[in-house]
Amino acid sequence: DLGRATDIARQLITRFGMSTELGQAVLERQQASYLGESLLRQERKDYSEQTAREIDLGIRGLLEDAYARARTLLEQRRADLDTGARLLLAKETITPEEFPALLPVAKDPATYNLVDAAK
Incomplete structure (x- = not known):
């Protein structure tokens, strides 16, 4: 925020x-x-x-x-955001395999640490 x-x-x-x-x-x-x-x-x-x-x-x-x-x-990354939004409207939860734009994030363990630290 x-x-x-x-x-x-x-x-x-x-x-x-x-x-x-x-x-x-x-x-x-x-x-x-x-x-x-x-x-x-x-x-x-x-x-x-x-x-x-x-x-x-x-x-x-x-x-x-x-x-x-x-x-x-x-x-x-607008196209990825729009695709992700459509997927989330169709399903409440998506996996990295269902949404390829998430794959680089999901494969990098450091990303999880950054996300956790930001919370």
Whole structure:
């Protein structure tokens, strides 16, 4: 979802230094409070309003790039999507053998790990 994508983009820029404009710097650190890390998290921000603006622009750029790549992929695979939709309307469950577009995904065990990690 968009909230999760935004959180990941923010972490890429502020915690992992993956911004060409801001350089390789950690701009935010998570701090656990006395209530426990899972109950309350506070972000420590040691940067100016200008840097905050650069962070926001970087997040927007990452999200726009990801959206464009996803849209391009979906457009390139439109025929497969339509075929899969027709199969799913006819049957509620399909296997990779019934829908050849799934075969490369089904044969790659790393794909399952990526899908599980995204949940």
